[in-house]
Amino acid sequence: xxxxxxxxxxxxxxxxxxxxxxxxxxxxxxxxxxxQQRYDDLTHELRCMQCQNQSIADSPVGLASDLRRDVRxxxxxxxxxxxxxxxxxxRYGNFILFRPPFRSGTAWVWIAPxxxxxxxxxxxxxIVRQRARMVExxxxxxxxxxEGGTSK
Amino acid sequence: MxxxxxxxxxxxxxxGVLYVGVVQSPNKSTMQxxxxxxxxxxxxxxxxxxxxxxxxxxxxAGRPWVLNVWGTWCVECRVxxxxxxxxxxxxxxxxxxxxxxxxxDAAKEWLRQLGNPYDVVAVDKDxxxxxxxxxxxxxxxxxxxxxxxxxxxxxxxxxxxxxRREFLSRLPKQALP
Numbered sequence: 364x365x366x367x368x369x370x371x372x373x374x375x376x377x378x379x380x381x382x383x384x385x386x387x388x389x390x391x392x393x394x395x396x397x398x399q400q401r402y403d404d405l406t407h408e409l410r411c412m413q414c415q416n417q418s419i420a421d422s423p424v425g426l427a428s429d430l431r432r433d434v435r436x437x438x439x440x441x442x443x444x445x446x447x448x449x450x451x452x453x454r455y456g457n458f459i460l461f462r463p464p465f466r467s468g469t470a471w472v473w474i475a476p477x478x479x480x481x482x483x484x485x486x487x488x489x490i491v492r493q494r495a496r497m498v499e500x501x502x503x504x505x506x507x508x509x510e511g512g513t514s515k
Numbered sequence: 516m517x518x519x520x521x522x523x524x525x526x527x528x529x530x531g532v533l534y535v536g537v538v539q540s541p542n543k544s545t546m547q548x549x550x551x552x553x554x555x556x557x558x559x560x561x562x563x564x565x566x567x568x569x570x571x572x573x574x575x576a577g578r579p580w581v582l583n584v585w586g587t588w589c590v591e592c593r594v595x596x597x598x599x600x601x602x603x604x605x606x607x608x609x610x611x612x613x614x615x616x617x618x619x620d621a622a623k624e625w626l627r628q629l630g631n632p633y634d635v636v637a638v639d640k641d642x643x644x645x646x647x648x649x650x651x652x653x654x655x656x657x658x659x660x661x662x663x664x665x666x667x668x669x670x671x672x673x674x675x676x677x678x679r680r681e682f683l684s685r686l687p688k689q690a691l692p
Contacts, residue, residue, distance in 0.1 A: 412651035
């Protein structure tokens with residue numbers, strides 16, 4: 364890899380991480396760094412129900428700011444992360460979690476990508492084998508290659 | 516034969532997934548309430564008519580009631596208002612309004628101009644009570660039974676059809692108009 368390319372890759376990767384933590388919509392700070400860390404983590408893993416593909420940390424809409432206030436107040440009241448998540452799910456359902464829990468209803472969300480991956484590997488292997496066999500059979504037939512057939 | 520079996524299966528799988536997606540697409544943005552079958556959250560809010568008077572969930576216990584979350588900033592609420600007026604005219608069940616994150620004067624003006632379908636309007640200025648109900652976009656309408664259990668939630672503008680099918684049908688028979 365050329366030096367310029369690896370530099371570009373490094374920039375791209377660091378930008379990716381920058382965007383993960385930037386939350387320009389939120390200005391209120393938590394009283395301690397520990398609480399701030401937990402607040403940042405929680406608000407980044409809760410979905411904004413109005414905008415759906417943003418976390419409540421990233422969304423400027425009113426409901427997201429209300430939910431951030433709720434998280435902030437619960438943290439200051441001494442609730443654990445799990446208690447706060449449970450309270451959110453009780454009101455908005457599992458959909459509010461970007462990382463849904465593994466249950467019978469949500470199992471397919473977790474399993475489907477792996478099933479598709481296995482299916483993809485299976486199909487690829489089949490196609491590659493088939494092609495290999497075609498090349499072999501082509502090679503064994505001199506007439507075919509003489510006509511400028513499929514083998515290269 | 517097997518040449519067509521796997522692509523065929525993949526096609527059927529994909530067709531199935533897309534079919535479900537298309538059939539459910541009208542409901543794509545309306546999630547089932549997490550509160551269904553659970554007790555409605557308790558609340559204690561000032562009323563729009565008189566901030567000194569409060570409306571609480573305890574006052575509503577013992578009979579079915581309907582909660583409609585609205586705001587003057589909400590376009591769909593304007594759309595459903597006529598339907599709410601017609602529903603209120605049936606007097607089948609008390610309708611409680613949550614005026615969600617709204618301006619009191621604007622809300623009063625709205626009800627004066629368009630009519631007031633609510634038996635009582637609670638002012639949820641900071642949105643806390645609505646969050647407890649899992650509200651994510653106005654208008655939302657809930658049916659709460661006589662035991663205080665949330666039986667149904669409709670997201671979006673109310674229609675007479677939905678009202679008949681999902682709300683009136685949940686009322687005890689003798690209460691039907």
